Amino acid sequence: MSSHPPPSRFSLLSPTNTSARFSLPSAPSITTATTGTPKPLSRPNIYDRPLNKTRTAEVSASAFAFLFSEVVQYMQKRVSGINDLERRLNTLGYRIGTRVLELMVWRTESLSKAPKREIRFLPALMSIHTNVWKAVFGKPADAIEKSVQNEDEYMIIDNDPVVTRNISVPRDMSQLSCSSFTAGIVEAVLDGLGFPARVTAHNTPVNDFPLRNTILIKLEKSVLEREELFK
Amino acid sequence: MSHHLFLLSPSDTPLYSLTHFSTKPSQTVPSPLSANLPSWSTSAFAGTLTALSGASSVVQASTQGGGVRMGGGQDRHVIQMIANASLDVIEEVVRRDNGMYLKSVDKFNEWTVSAFVTPGNMKFVLLHEGKNEEGIRAFFTEVWELYVKVRTMLNPFHTAHNAIVSSVFDGRVRASARKYL
Numbered sequence: 001m002s003s004h005p006p007p008s009r010f011s012l013l014s015p016t017n018t019s020a021r022f023s024l025p026s027a028p029s030i031t032t033a034t035t036g037t038p039k040p041l042s043r044p045n046i047y048d049r050p051l052n053k054t055r056t057a058e059v060s061a062s063a064f065a066f067l068f069s070e071v072v073q074y075m076q077k078r079v080s081g082i083n084d085l086e087r088r089l090n091t092l093g094y095r096i097g098t099r100v101l102e103l104m105v106w107r108t109e110s111l112s113k114a115p116k117r118e119i120r121f122l123p124a125l126m127s128i129h130t131n132v133w134k135a136v137f138g139k140p141a142d143a144i145e146k147s148v149q150n151e152d153e154y155m156i157i158d159n160d161p162v163v164t165r166n167i168s169v170p171r172d173m174s175q176l177s178c179s180s181f182t183a184g185i186v187e188a189v190l191d192g193l194g195f196p197a198r199v200t201a202h203n204t205p206v207n208d209f210p211l212r213n214t215i216l217i218k219l220e221k222s223v224l225e226r227e228e229l230f231k
Numbered sequence: 232m233s234h235h236l237f238l239l240s241p242s243d244t245p246l247y248s249l250t251h252f253s254t255k256p257s258q259t260v261p262s263p264l265s266a267n268l269p270s271w272s273t274s275a276f277a278g279t280l281t282a283l284s285g286a287s288s289v290v291q292a293s294t295q296g297g298g299v300r301m302g303g304g305q306d307r308h309v310i311q312m313i314a315n316a317s318l319d320v321i322e323e324v325v326r327r328d329n330g331m332y333l334k335s336v337d338k339f340n341e342w343t344v345s346a347f348v349t350p351g352n353m354k355f356v357l358l359h360e361g362k363n364e365e366g367i368r369a370f371f372t373e374v375w376e377l378y379v380k381v382r383t384m385l386n387p388f389h390t391a392h393n394a395i396v397s398s399v400f401d402g403r404v405r406a407s408a409r410k411y412l
Contacts, residue, residue, distance in 0.1 A: 047380055047399050098351055098391060099382065105350040106379045110372065115331040117350050192241070192351040194325070226326065 051106060065166045072167070072178060082173055086180040086201070093184020100185060101192045104135045117193065121219070121227050124193050129156055132189055136182075137162045152224055154217045156186065159209040169203075177201040179213045186215055196220045234359045234412050236404070237314050238378070240391050241352040247395040250310075251408040310342075314356050317344040321354060331375075332368055347371035351391070353378065363412065370411040377403050 071092065072085075079085045108131070109115035118124040130140045147153035164178045179201035187199035198218045205212050238247040317337040324333050325348050337344040345367050347355040355374055357367060381400050382389055389395075 045399060046386070047377065047403055049380070051376065051379060095390070102349060102351045102353075102379050102382060106375065109331070110376060115372075116329050117331055117348065119326065119329045194352060 051103065053107060061162065061165075064162075068163060068178075068181070069166070082176045085176060089178060089180040090184040090187065090199075093181040093186075094188040094191075095184075097185035097188025098192060100132065100136060101189045104131060119194070120230060121195055121223060124190070124195060125154060125156075125217075128186060128189055132185070133158075136185060150218075152219045152221070154219070156215040156217070157204075157212065158182075158215070159212050161211060161213045164211060164213065174203075177203050177213060179203075179215065182213075183215050186217065190217065195223045197223070232360050234357060234408065235310050235314065236358075236374070236408070237311075237354075237356045238374075238395065239318070239354040239356065242392065243318060243354075244392055246393070247400075247404075249401075249404055249408065251405070251412055253412050310358060313337075313339045313342055313344065314358060317346070317356060318354070320344075321346045321348070321356070332371055334364055334367070345371075347375065349375060349378065351382075353391070359412070366411040370407055373407040373411075374404055377407075 072089070075085055075088050079088060105115075105117070118127055125144060128141075129144050133139060133141045141156050142159045143155075143157040145155040145157060147155065158179075161179050161182065163181055167178050169176050169178070181201075183199040183201040187197060190197045190199070197220060200216050200218075202214045202216055203212075204214045232253045234249075234251040234253060236247075236249040236251070237245055240246050316339070320337045321333065324336055331348055331350075333346045333348065335343050336346050341360050342358045343360065343362075345357045345359065347357075349355075355371055355378075357371070359367065377400055378395075381395055381397060382391070
């Protein structure tokens with residue numbers, strides 16, 4: 001290792017030493033070379049960028065946590081109550097969900113000869129539980145449940161949601177669930193696939209998982225009627 | 232031989248449209264009905280009327296005509312109407328067919344309508360004459376990729392209901408239309 005620096009230093013020095021006289025004429029050629037490249041300032045076109053996921057494109061969880069914390073702070077200053085805050089987080093998630101859906105399906109289906117969409121509700125719900133969760137949070141959700149009382153209600157359960165991992169809600173706002181953001185994503189995906197629903201988030205802590213969260217999906221009547229026809 | 236592409240938002244708002252004239256030869260069969268229709272036009276709706284009856288070879292002496300032959304079925308408003316009418320059929324097929332590429336969902340006179348529905352319920356509708364399944368499939372796949380880029384490259388300035396005005400998008404779609412159609 002110790003023998004490495006001297007040779008490299010020599011190799012750097014020797015050309016400048018020998019061609020010291022020609023440094024002036026050679027300098028313009030360098031500058032013309034840099035200006036010769038077409039518009040170094042123009043930004044790369046988004047149409048030229050590949051859409052496939054790469055390792056290097058992943059963002060650290062702390063960057064997201066900081067950003068999300070700012071989002072919640074920003075919104076909290078502009079709302080009148082918990083419901084309003086949850087609704088806004090939901091809207092924000094919705095905008096992300098529409099994009100997640102298109103991008104996620106493109107990544108899995110675009111290479112196939114006959115790309116497919118989900119048209120039945122249960123497979124769509126399964127794909128949200130695994131694929132959407134993996135695309136957004138890097139792990140599948142923990143469970144899917146169907147409500148016993150109401151047949152139009154389904155639940156996706158996450159024992160340790162990434163979104164609220166660093167959030168501690170004050171006691172006077174204990175109703176608030178910042179996973180409304182996730183609920184918005186789920187709502188957008190369901191809407192996109194043609195299953196309109198009202199999606200809300202609820203804190204359902206248990207002993208082992210104090211952060212456990214339930215995403216409650218209340219389907220519109222038309223969806224159930226259509227599912228009946230498929231049977 | 233011409234192609235007409237429409238991109239429609241989930242709420243059926245047209246976001247982008249393209250008319251492409253292919254250099255490849257067409258194999259359209261003239262409708263026998265067209266021969267029975269008078270070639271003169273009496274009202275503003277005559278063009279629509281002849282178009283709807285299937286006359287594709289009627290020369291319209293209209294103001295925008297000049298020396299250009301305006302076939303009845305090639306009128307802009309007729310094209311738009313056919314595309315709009317096909318939406319009902321597409322809506323129906325989408326519910327039971329789980330493919331994104333819906334080939335030849337509808338036919339109207341010389342026009343065949345093919346469609347592509349993205350997972351986010353965005354509809355690409357293409358009116359074409361003649362058969363070109365593989366070409367259209369490849370074309371739709373490329374348009375899909377371009378659309379995903381315009382929509383999902385986290386571009387905050389675009390939502391599902393904005394018209395697509397990007398000139399690069401337009402150029403790319405035209406290029407792939409030249410390539411496949």
